[in-house]
Amino acid sequence: MTTPDEAKRRARTVMATDSEWARIRERAAADDLPTSRYVVQQLLRPAAVPAPPSLPIDVQWRMVRQLLMLSRVEKHRFEQSGQLEAWETLEEACAAFVESEARLG
Numbered sequence: 131m132t133t134p135d136e137a138k139r140r141a142r143t144v145m146a147t148d149s150e151w152a153r154i155r156e157r158a159a160a161d162d163l164p165t166s167r168y169v170v171q172q173l174l175r176p177a178a179v180p181a182p183p184s185l186p187i188d189v190q191w192r193m194v195r196q197l198l199m200l201s202r203v204e205k206h207r208f209e210q211s212g213q214l215e216a217w218e219t220l221e222e223a224c225a226a227f228v229e230s231e232a233r234l235g
Contacts, residue, residue: 144169 146154158168185193208217 154169155165158165161168163171205217208214
């Protein structure tokens with residue numbers, strides 16, 4: 131059964147070399163999609179957000195040092211207040227978050 135949107139589909143033209151079209155067909159097959167549906171989905175994907183410009187290396191090193199300092203100060207504060215277990219729980223949660231983000235990226 132076709133949806134109203136599918137009933138309105140019309141043939142369009144795409145210019146590609148034979149090798150380009152073969153790669154497109156392979157990728158469509160890998161995604162288990164008809165070639166035309168694959169092309170449409172690829173073209174309608176949200177555009178990737180460009181990466182921000184890189185910071186100078188000396189700024190990056192200063193940021194790392196400051197983050198390490200803040201982390202050590204906070205850990206010391208937790209230790210002094212007898213809450214080292216809470217610190218370790220937070221540390222594990224942060225590590226899990228970073229790992230899950232790395233898998234998505």
